[in-house]
Amino acid sequence: MTAISYVVLRRGNEVLLQLRQGTGFMDGCWGIAAAGHVEPGESSEAAAIREAREELGVSIALADLRALATVPRQQPVAGADGMTDHFYLATAWAGTPRIMEPDKAADLRWFRDDLLPENLAPHEKAALSGILRR
DSSP: OEEEEEEEEEETTEEEEEEEOSSSSSTTSEEESEEEEOOTTOOHHHHHHHHHHHHHOOBOOGGGEEEEEEEEOOSOOTTOSOEEEEEEEESOOBSOOOOSOTTTEEEEEEEETTOOOTTBOHHHHHHHHHHHTO
């Protein structure tokens, strides 16, 4: 089973999204700005914090990470025997979010909750819709 951790960075009524490129998965779509595989022996929380640091250059304290949802992925993914997505929310962090992996992200922008882009990765759009209604 493959696990993915996502961190939704939120400031006021905005969420931070990145435009995917060069990853081979959902390139050309906007996605939650920090996300990635949970490594063997790593907790989903630790993976979320690590991905935020690696992809955005921000530090998030465990106390500032709030679990939102754990969702089995409905769409099949090549090479995976199943996937589980772990979604977390952070409204506090240290540092200014920026693109740290320019080969994987073409753009990084804040979007209002009610004006999310149309080309948002479908499984992330579904999760964000539920998350942002809370």
